[in-house]
Amino acid sequence: MHAYDKRELTVHDRPPLSSSSRSQRGLDGFNFFIANVQTGFGPFIAVYLTAQAWTQIDIGFVLTVSAITALAFQVPAGILVDAAAHKRTVGALAAAAIAVSALILAASPIFPLVLGAEVLHGLASCLMTPAIAAISLGLVAPHEVGERLGRNARYASAGNGIAAVLMGAFGWLFSNRAVFLLTAALALPALVALFQIRRSEIDPERSRGGPVDKSERRSPLHGIVDNRPLLVFGAGMVLFSLANTPMLPLAGGIMTMRSSQWATVLIAACIVVPQICAAIISPWIGRQSEIWGRRPLLILGFAALPIRGILFAVLASPYAFVAVQVLDGVSAAVLGVMLPLIVADVMHGTGRYNAALGTVAFAAAIGASLSTALAGYIQDRWGYAAAFLSLAGVALAGFGLMMLFMPETRPMES
């Protein structure tokens, strides 16, 4: 925490952000605790249900339904957040819904309730991402958005990393059920932090990317599907998530095979190391994006992924894998800042920022959901090296797309 305080001093040397520091701190805290809460879900749920004597068929079914819900609701959630008058209320409802689904999972792991909890969690998560982005945009002046999103990414990564360690320890010391109780409990500080943000400081127009022009209001997706920079960026995100999502699980499989004694610790390190890196460099990326522009940073993030795939393919030592995960931290930090930032750039003045953000997230989620099966098939047929090299190839295609077709989107200084 001392390191964070030192970084804040350098921030204070710069002109202060336009909204109160109380609101800014509140948003920091909300990002941190929501990341805590979200870490409690994810792959860990399969571990919990296995321990509850669930069959693999039932676990697979519930996870599939949950994934489909999260996918199907991305775009509608974005449209909903654009339409909502108070983004803070949307964030509070989503946080409460996630806490409720964690409580249901802890209280009674029976099939219909778990299914309901997973669907609820999927819906709430779809609202959460655009709600946080909308609050951020509404809270600061346009030229401060990069810096604000950098802070978001820092606290989200710190929250993910700390929660992974905390929840691993909790599951080991107490029980798998205790992890879900902790998850639900962490929604409380998230809500407290959220209500530190002054509602009056969130500009409703800025938070949806400008005023909605009533005269040419056609469909909520107008200005999204015919927006060329957005489409290029969206295609890049699909390729990125296609290549990125299966890499850590594949590497985890190798680590379990090559090192029995330290496998658990090494995999935990592989989860935490990128979060530490992202927590450190995200604010810097946010600030540089306002100085250098978005393009050089975006290309840096897309370049890290193919290098990571090749290193996983050629390196033999599971210990080296942990070092390679620094590259994951670089791309996670870049994309964590650039995804909401570039969409804000290209949707400026449309009033459909969150719908566009939801659309890009939807495309990326499709890439992610296809990728695990694809990588699993290649690994099964031709081995781990082939799987990593194929993923590196997909990542390289994403890098090339950004290099050749992605324009600089930083708005001109007034």
Added chain:
Amino acid sequence: MRPVRRAAFVAIIVVAGGLALTGGAPAWAQASSSPATQTPPAPASKAPTPEVPTIPPGTAAAVLTKNKAQAILGQPIVSTKGENMGRIVDVIVDKQGTPRAAIIDFGGFLGVGSRKIAVDWGALNFSPTGKSERITLDLTRDQLKSAPEYEKGKPVVVVEAKGKTQPMPSGEYPLDE
């Protein structure tokens, strides 16, 4: 790799895939989840009965107390050295309904990097002599780490304990005395 090969004798048992998995195992698992009121699954010389939800009056029933039988799905497994070996997630039976292998979910952290591995049914000890009630496996983490992953609809590679190359005849499972 080499010491692992020497230590563990890996046999390939071709199970009539879909039949054993979709038909046998879930029904077996279901029956085992409430052992107090149902016939024990282990000494099965006949095919597993698919459904025994309630026992109507007049039907023969056996009562198994806690120290005679146990539910095993989701149960944690430890090696004889006390290492965490994951949990039982499924059971592979042959055409007679005799358990041949347990599928264990092994390794990983928070669900990342874990693999499903089939281990020989005979390598599992359900009532270890002495101290705890935990299910133990006569294999070590080192012996399992390089084992191939279990996949549905494919020949099942079963990891066997050293010196236990013969599958145990049915009815001789080390249940509690």
